[in-house]
Amino acid sequence: MPESLANYAATPNNSRGRLHPEDNSDYRTEFQRDRDRIIHSAAFRRLVYKTQVFVNHEGDLYRTRLTHSLEVAQIARTVARAMNLNEDLVEAISLAHDLGHTPFGHAGQDALNECMRDYGGFEHNLQSLRVVDQLEDRYPQFPGLNLTFEAREGILKHCSLKNARILGELGQRFIKRHQPSLEAQITNIADQIAYNNHDVDDGLRSGLIKISDLVGMSFFSEQLIITKKQYPKLTERQQSKEVIRRMIASLVTDLIETSMCNIREFKPESIDMIRQYKYPLINFSESFIESQKTLKLFLRENLYSHPKVREMTSQAHEIVSTLFLSLLENHKLMPLEHALSANQAHKEIGLNGSARIVADYVAGMTDRFALQFYEDLKK
Numbered sequence: 606m607p608e609s610l611a612n613y614a615a616t617p618n619n620s621r622g623r624l625h626p627e628d629n630s631d632y633r634t635e636f637q638r639d640r641d642r643i644i645h646s647a648a649f650r651r652l653v654y655k656t657q658v659f660v661n662h663e664g665d666l667y668r669t670r671l672t673h674s675l676e677v678a679q680i681a682r683t684v685a686r687a688m689n690l691n692e693d694l695v696e697a698i699s700l701a702h703d704l705g706h707t708p709f710g711h712a713g714q715d716a717l718n719e720c721m722r723d724y725g726g727f728e729h730n731l732q733s734l735r736v737v738d739q740l741e742d743r744y745p746q747f748p749g750l751n752l753t754f755e756a757r758e759g760i761l762k763h764c765s766l767k768n769a770r771i772l773g774e775l776g777q778r779f780i781k782r783h784q785p786s787l788e789a790q791i792t793n794i795a796d797q798i799a800y801n802n803h804d805v806d807d808g809l810r811s812g813l814i815k816i817s818d819l820v821g822m823s824f825f826s827e828q829l830i831i832t833k834k835q836y837p838k839l840t841e842r843q844q845s846k847e848v849i850r851r852m853i854a855s856l857v858t859d860l861i862e863t864s865m866c867n868i869r870e871f872k873p874e875s876i877d878m879i880r881q882y883k884y885p886l887i888n889f890s891e892s893f894i895e896s897q898k899t900l901k902l903f904l905r906e907n908l909y910s911h912p913k914v915r916e917m918t919s920q921a922h923e924i925v926s927t928l929f930l931s932l933l934e935n936h937k938l939m940p941l942e943h944a945l946s947a948n949q950a951h952k953e954i955g956l957n958g959s960a961r962i963v964a965d966y967v968a969g970m971t972d973r974f975a976l977q978f979y980e981d982l983k984k
């Protein structure tokens with residue numbers, strides 16, 4: 606890493622280390638190694654066939670979780686580099702942040718949450734951590750990917766108090782209401798920038814929302830006016846691409862400027878000071894916070910609850926809950942190693958145990974695999 610990293614940045618030297626101690630690499634920093642392990646994981650490869658709003662087979666133009674994760678990494682790296690923070694770490698967190706997501710985006714997740722209600726619940730954030738801590742099976746020396754504390758801290762964005770209590774050092778900040786590293790804070794906001802804007806983009810592309818629906822929001826219309834003035838001959842599609850590009854650029858600029866201003870005011874001297882603040886130092890200015898709230902509300906009312914999206918949502922719900930209940934009832938429908946783990950867990954801790962193995966298996970499915978499995982079950 607460049608020597609100019611800020612003294613409150615996360616670095617391999619101030620890292621809290623890995624659960625299973627390892628020797629350092631000759632050529633890579635510890636956070637580069639984290640990133641490389643994530644890229645080589647099976648869960649990462651599956652992100653290409655998982656979606657957020659649109660189902661994977663609906664069209665090749667929409668975002669998948671993989672392209673979303675790459676966009677988050679791109680935004681987060683820009684911000685981290687501009688602020689002299691650790692680019693390797695934000696990249697690792699960005700690429701891993703959605704590894705625990707179920708097939709069919711939010712709908713699949715809500716369905717699995719419901720299925721698991723009596724068996725300890727299902728939180729996608731916690732599941733991402735479970736993937737990197739336990740479920741990936743690649744290395745003979747340890748379970749999971751054995752990532753650094755800082756990467757795991759960034760992956761676990763939210764966590765219920767009940768779960769925080771059983772997570773040891775990693776859960777402490779949710780109990781004490783402390784903050785994670787600035788790198789984790791950056792990735793969290795880069796995620797919001799990426800999904801709000803790409804949902805607008807995918808929504809426009811699908812025809813479910815129109816430019817005329819968006820002009821009521823000043824954040825959108827201001828950029829549209831500038832775009833039209835600068836390039837009067839653009840088609841609507843070209844216009845919307847330019848407006849979205851400009852919105853992302855203005856969000857990133859505001860984020861860097863406001864966060865640098867916070868840093869000048871609070872003068873943190875170390876990563877430990879960052880972690881002890883009550884509020885995140887990485888944030889937008891007040892007016893941008895408001896405009897993002899408005900945009901989110903717009904998407905909820907106009908895109909996520911659009912009849913066509915609702916139709917996909919209820920299909921996804923039906924598929925995920927049918928798969929879960931069928932597999933819980935008959936473990937043998939799963940591949941042998943999962944069936945054996947479910948039997949074993951059932952023997953040791955009862956239904957909570959086997960339901961967790963089934964949930965892990967269903968959550969790991971891609972959209973098309975889940976769909977195919979469901980169709981085979983129905984035959």
Ligand code: MG
Pocket residue numbers: 673702703796800
């Ligand atoms: Mg995300």
